Amino acid sequence: MMTSKEKVAAVEKFAGQVVEVEGRSLWQDARRRFFTNKAAVVSLIILAIIAALSIFGPLLSPWNYADIDWSALSDISTLGRPSIANGHYFGTDPLGRDIFVRTMQGGQISLMVGILGSFVAVVIGTLYGATSGYLGGKVDSVMMRFLEILNSFPFMFFVIILMTVFGRNILLIFVAIGAVSWLDMARIVRGQTLSLKNKEYIEAAYACGVSTPKIISRHIVPNVLGVVIVYATLLVPNMILLESFISFLGLGVQEPMTSWGALISEGAPNMDVAVWQLAWPLGFLVVTLFCFNFLGDGLRDALDPKDR
Amino acid sequence: MFRFIVKRLLEAIPTLWALVTLSFFLMRFSPGSPFTSERGIPPAVLANLQAKYHMNEPLMNQYFHYLWDLLHGNLGYSFRFSDYTINQLIAQSFPISAEIGFWSFLVAISLGVLCGVFAALRQNSLLDYGVMTFANIGMVLPNFVIAPLCILFFSIKHHWLPAGGWNGGAWQYLIMPVIAMSTSYIAQIARITRGSMIETMHSNFIRTARAKGLPKARIIIRHALRPAMLPVVSYLGPAFVGIVTGSVVVDQFFGTGGIGQNFVNGALNRDYSLVMGVTILIGTLTILFNAIVDILYVFIDPKIRL
Helix, strand or coil: CHHHHHHHHHHHHHHHHHCCCCCCCHHHHHHHHHHHCHHHHHHHHHHHHHHHHHHHHHHHCCCCCCCCCHHHHCCHHHHCCCCCCCCCCCCECCCCCEHHHHHHHHHHHHHHHHHHHHHHHHHHHHHHHHHHHHHCHHHHHHHHHHHHHHHCCCHHHHHHHHHHHHCCCHHHHHHHHHHHCHHHHHHHHHHHHHHHCCCHHHHHHHHCCCCHHHHHHHHHHHHHHHHHHHHHHHHHHHHHHHHHHHHHCCCCCCCCCCCHHHHHHHHHHHCCCCCHHHHHHHHHHHHHHHHHHHHHHHHHHHHCCCCC | CHHHHHHHHHHHHHHHHHHHHHHHHHHHCCCCCCCCCCCCCCHHHHHHHHHHCCCCCCHHHHHHHHHHHHHCCCCCECCCCCCCEHHHHHHHHHHHHHHHHHHHHHHHHHHHHHHHHHHHHCCCCHHHHHHHHHHHHHHHCCHHHHHHHHHHHHHHHCCCCCCCCCHHHCHHHHHHHHHHHHHHHHHHHHHHHHHHHHHHHCCHHHHHHHHCCCCHHHHHHHHHHHHHCHHHHHHHHHHHHHHHHHHHHHHHHHCCCCHHHHHHHHHHHCCHHHHHHHHHHHHHHHHHHHHHHHHHHHHHCCCCCC
16 A cells, blocks of 8 residues: 555656646647638637627617517608617617617527537437447448438428427427438448447457447547537538528517528518618628638638548 | 349338328327318318318328328328319429429539539639639528529519519529529539549549640540549439428519428418328439439449449
């Protein structure tokens, strides 16, 4: 006991001397690469601003997203114009509700659906893909066959059916969108897992008697995380688009709540008289999608430098 | 080769069956029936209606009834438009959607590949940046935004094109739907083509071809294009699904009366048989198309040997 304590002390002392040579982890490397990519960094900043605006923006306005400005209602195309004086910074919608606050509130929904939807997709896809790839053999071929069957379904139609059958419900949108988007993720993760599973450290873990679920969750999943993050970032804009598509069809969020897609579909018919009703939500949507795409590209270059 | 094609097509059958079964039970288990209305129907009439559509029988019987009819190519009667069978409704709207879809697909592939190849050959030139900027913009502009912008520009501002309608498919009525449907796919295909073309042009066999002194056009057409097309071919499946889905939006905006309009109306009216009919039709097309893409892939990819 005494000797081993001495040894520990010696090792600690030695470790104290070595520390000066600071190692750089792969993640730190990736971060450095990421921050040299101007487009990606700018996108990240813009996204942060949009997210902050969506959350705190409504506090800056005297209006609420459901309030109707009766004084502007008589003539939306002139009184509902964007102006600082009456507090409608972005103008009002056909019902006299403030577009600024509604765009911000819609942004909350759109961003939330985008991020949570891809989170659901990522979790299901990663676990499914890692399991399928790691177990291999018959299990793998059955799981992949199932994936192929699902893949040839016209899923958008199923989401629409789901929305009409079970009513409009924000939670259901997350689940429906996430549940139909994990297929590609699973395939990507499976491919990565196949190349990982013959590595020495997996073999070592197996030899130590680590259980299969634990090998998958502790050893496989962390090592495919880079690819997963990149793909998740690129998934977010698709989720936002999907949600706005559903909202556009009038099947998404419930009034008086709104989302960018719903705002666009309300604004589109009035664009020749009240262009601001379309322009603001559209602008926010397009800028956000742009930024997520650039961010994803930047992350891919940073995390996966050989994949170019 | 022949065996592979037959096998691939046979594999589509269980998928198709799963599709039919899933959509059948999803529709049947949904709350509300096509006969719920605000005024309410007398019970006797309701019973007659249900008997007419076999809805008073056990669920399993209904299911087999439906499958049996389906095998005879009969999609049943619409619950809402009492004078029409689903076959008639689809026969009316499908050719419209097929025509728009066909042109959108053609435009997306030809323009996308063309843009991608030229951008790749002149990498980092002004043309390349132009194509990539367009591709980035096209990718983030959803079709339900492009459609109203088109109407605003072509119809309201300049009066060049009619704002909607179909008119038997005259070309003026076709342009805007095709633009709205194909833009994002032109963008995607251009991006994919550019990426894979750049990669191919850097590979060893292209260097060999160049060293042999082949003319540039021949190198590109005979040697580079085929391997560079592989990722594009595997993107065709998703693109097809996207274009089919896009018809929902296009019908909404341009009032073309295609299959998407039927679907949305059917879903909103709980017209079970109409929704099922459209879903099954589109599912069948998707499954068939994926099979064709797989077969095409085998033809193009020299690495796959059967």
